[in-house]
Amino acid sequence: MANxxxxxxxxxxxxxxxxxxxxxxxxxxxxxRALTRAGELLEEEDPALSIKAIHxxxxxxxxxxRIVEIGELxxxxxxxxxxxxxxxxxxxPGPRLGRGAA
Numbered sequence: 001m002a003n004x005x006x007x008x009x010x011x012x013x014x015x016x017x018x019x020x021x022x023x024x025x026x027x028x029x030x031x032x033r034a035l036t037r038a039g040e041l042l043e044e045e046d047p048a049l050s051i052k053a054i055h056x057x058x059x060x061x062x063x064x065x066r067i068v069e070i071g072e073l074x075x076x077x078x079x080x081x082x083x084x085x086x087x088x089x090x091x092x093p094g095p096r097l098g099r100g101a102a
Contacts, residue, residue, distance in 0.1 A: 024074070028067045035060045 038060060041053035 024067060024071055028064070028071065031060060031064050031067060035064060 035057060038053045038056040042050055042057065044050050044053070
């Protein structure tokens with residue numbers, strides 16, 4: 001049955017679009033569950049299902065590795081931002097130039 005109030009229907013649709021897309025940790029946990037399930041299917045009698053499971057594991061493992069890597073990089077960035085936040089409290093020495101900078 002269609003919603004008799006088109007304004008309310010539009011607002012509901014907007015609210016669904018604005019909802020949070022999820023966190024990296026939620027995606028990691030979901031992908032891990034999918035990988036373990038696909039791993040269980042590797043030993044199936046049906047060769048077509050086993051081949052699909054092999055493909056799922058290979059694709060899922062690559063995605064899982066990227067998610068873990070991104071999580072580690074985010075942690076490193078947060079740690080570096082914390083260090084620079086402490087330095088900003090003191091006097092600013094100016095830009096740091098690396099070796100070979102003119």
